[in-house]
Amino acid sequence: MAAALQVLRHLARAPLRPLLWGCPLARLASSMALAEQAQQLFESTVGAVLPGPMLQRALSLDPDSGQLKVRDRSFQLQQNLYLVGFGKAVLGMATAAEELLGQHLVQGVISVPKGIRAAMESAGKQEMLLKPHSRVQVFEGAENNLPDRDALRAALAIRQLAEGLTADDLLLVLISGGGSALLPAPIPPVTLEEKQTLTKLLAARGATIQELNTIRKALSQLKGGGLAQAAYPAQVVSLILSDVVGDPVEVIASGPTVASIHSVQDCLHILNRYGLRAALPRSVKTVLARADSDPHGPHTCGHVLNVIIGSNALALAEAQKQAEALGYRAVVLSTAMQGDVKSVAQFYALLARVAGTRLTMPGAGASVEEDEQLYELAAELQLPDLQLKEALEAMVGTRGPVCLLAGGEPTVQLQGSGKGGRNQELALRVGAELGRWPLGPIDVLFLSGGTDGQDGPTEAAGAWVRPELTSQAAAQGLDVAAFLAHNDSHTFFCRFQGGAHLLHTGLTGTNVMDAHLLFLQPR
Numbered sequence: 476m477a478a479a480l481q482v483l484r485h486l487a488r489a490p491l492r493p494l495l496w497g498c499p500l501a502r503l504a505s506s507m508a509l510a511e512q513a514q515q516l517f518e519s520t521v522g523a524v525l526p527g528p529m530l531q532r533a534l535s536l537d538p539d540s541g542q543l544k545v546r547d548r549s550f551q552l553q554q555n556l557y558l559v560g561f562g563k564a565v566l567g568m569a570t571a572a573e574e575l576l577g578q579h580l581v582q583g584v585i586s587v588p589k590g591i592r593a594a595m596e597s598a599g600k601q602e603m604l605l606k607p608h609s610r611v612q613v614f615e616g617a618e619n620n621l622p623d624r625d626a627l628r629a630a631l632a633i634r635q636l637a638e639g640l641t642a643d644d645l646l647l648v649l650i651s652g653g654g655s656a657l658l659p660a661p662i663p664p665v666t667l668e669e670k671q672t673l674t675k676l677l678a679a680r681g682a683t684i685q686e687l688n689t690i691r692k693a694l695s696q697l698k699g700g701g702l703a704q705a706a707y708p709a710q711v712v713s714l715i716l717s718d719v720v721g722d723p724v725e726v727i728a729s730g731p732t733v734a735s736i737h738s739v740q741d742c743l744h745i746l747n748r749y750g751l752r753a754a755l756p757r758s759v760k761t762v763l764a765r766a767d768s769d770p771h772g773p774h775t776c777g778h779v780l781n782v783i784i785g786s787n788a789l790a791l792a793e794a795q796k797q798a799e800a801l802g803y804r805a806v807v808l809s810t811a812m813q814g815d816v817k818s819v820a821q822f823y824a825l826l827a828r829v830a831g832t833r834l835t836m837p838g839a840g841a842s843v844e845e846d847e848q849l850y851e852l853a854a855e856l857q858l859p860d861l862q863l864k865e866a867l868e869a870m871v872g873t874r875g876p877v878c879l880l881a882g883g884e885p886t887v888q889l890q891g892s893g894k895g896g897r898n899q900e901l902a903l904r905v906g907a908e909l910g911r912w913p914l915g916p917i918d919v920l921f922l923s924g925g926t927d928g929q930d931g932p933t934e935a936a937g938a939w940v941r942p943e944l945t946s947q948a949a950a951q952g953l954d955v956a957a958f959l960a961h962n963d964s965h966t967f968f969c970r971f972q973g974g975a976h977l978l979h980t981g982l983t984g985t986n987v988m989d990a991h992l993l994f995l996q997p998r
């Protein structure tokens with residue numbers, strides 16, 4: 476685990492070894508090293524959004540004058556700096572912030588997942604752990620990503636700190652994914668249990684994170700700008716690590732420092748859509764009715780600076796740079812990869828075929844039907860930022876290796892009771908699809924990994940596959956289709972070639988959704 480971390484740290488700084496594409500020997504070696512390079516590139520993707528480097532990029536402190544710079548804004552520090560935070564990556568973010576801001580920090584309170592300190596400790600990740608005499612108080616709670624009494628206690632301590640601030644103070648707010656469950660403060664008479672039940676029901680019925688968080692905001696004291704309001708008249712700077720496609724600050728962790736723009740009507744529409752309006756507890760109806768007649772209208776957040784300091788796009792941009800340094804033609808396809816994992820897998824496999832044909836037989840092009848099918852699949856997935864045409868055009872005239880990068884969070888409809896995760900299932904499906912057609916004189920590798928280092932309830936971050944997967948598995952007596960039918964991708968990869976295709980990084984301490992890397996190397 477410690478060794479994996481060393482690699483991550485090293486890769487965050489060091490450029491990777493470039494390919495020497497002119498020379499056949501080098502080409503052979505490079506082809507053999509493709510899997511190794513894929514794993515290194517994944518680690519660079521994560522390295523770009525680790526708490527330390529991220530905070531260092533976002534903040535700069537002049538030790539002589541005590542001026543803190545965040546983007547183009549300056550704040551005078553003078554025993555007036557406070558910190559709060561909530562989210563799965565916040566422990567490491569708070570540690571990095573305290574290290575940077577040192578003596579200026581008066582007091583802090585953070586709400587982080589249950590067991591995270593012990594997990595980081597046993598993973599040997601000292602840089603994610605606060606020092607023994609830290610000024611930051613840590614609350615652990617929200618087991619299984621659900622708001623609980625411990626998280627409620629943390630939220631109340633955060634509110635108390637915020638409410639005690641004056642116009643001379645600066646509140647630094649550290650926010651990352653999972654923040655909603657770690658900052659529950661229901662508006663009375665709504666109880667924690669009622670809020671828990673409602674969010675669980677909405678999630679189980681397929682509500683999007685935008686819908687879920689709209690409801691959470693309407694029922695919360697601190698979400699939807701409530702925390703910023705509590706801290707007024709202090710100045711507020713929120714440093715946000717995004718785990719939502721498109722980085723919407725009002726959605727991530729339910730936007731506690733962003734004024735909510737939703738009306739009660741929006742909430743009622745959502746509750747209607749999921750058949751929950753009729754059975755609402757009286758307390759929820761009371762709070763919604765009260766909000767409807769609130770004479771003050773929505774909060775304003777003029778005293779707040781919200782800054783996205785880490786995102787999937789940022790991580791992929793770093794991986795793209797590293798891939799180019801290795802000699803690849805690298806294109807970021809999308810940072811909003813969503814949709815059913817089966818369709819996403821078909822898309823990547825067909826993309827490998829269409830792009831591969833362009834690379835190996837310039838001028839021939841893939842068949843018109845395949846091109847059309849690829850564009851149809853892309854349209855079905857509805858990816859707002861997809862650079863498919865650009866990526867395919869980039870193949871024309873490219874004679875060397877290509878790396879296509881994407882990020883996001885596909886969805887798995889669980890049918891079986893097997894062990895797996897989104898990334899391992901996607902990789903397994905892509906592997907199975909790639910084996911269906913001959914791909915010509917080209918080496919192909921697809922990797923999918925969760926940037927938090929944990930894919931579903933498994934110890935792996937994800938997996939990588941090549942087109943030979945199905946036949947090699949069959950030679951080992953493993954039937955890929957049978958494992959897929961039970962959502963048993965992790966069991967498959969543990970058995971296949973002794974687990975050599977699994978990605979193991981350990982918990983990374985960050986989270987910007989998943990990364991997908993598709994490598995195409997003409998032979």
Ligand SMILES: Nc1ncnc2c1ncn2[C@@H]1O[C@H](COP(=O)(O)OP(=O)(O)OP(=O)(O)O)[C@@H](O)[C@H]1O
Pocket residue numbers: 563652653718886887888889892893894895896897900925927929930931932962963964986988
């Ligand atoms: N056996 C399985 N096969 C495939 N996917 C699974 C399996 N079990 C759980 N999953 C998927 O794993 C996901 C939950 O895993 P995880 O804890 O990594 O969540 P997450 O959404 O990545 O959390 P975060 O928001 O922190 O990134 C769900 O999307 C679920 O569908």
Ligand SMILES: O=C(O)[C@H](O)CO
Pocket residue numbers: 651652653654655656684688718719726727728729
């Ligand atoms: O906490 C949340 O609301 C989700 O992780 C999205 O940010």
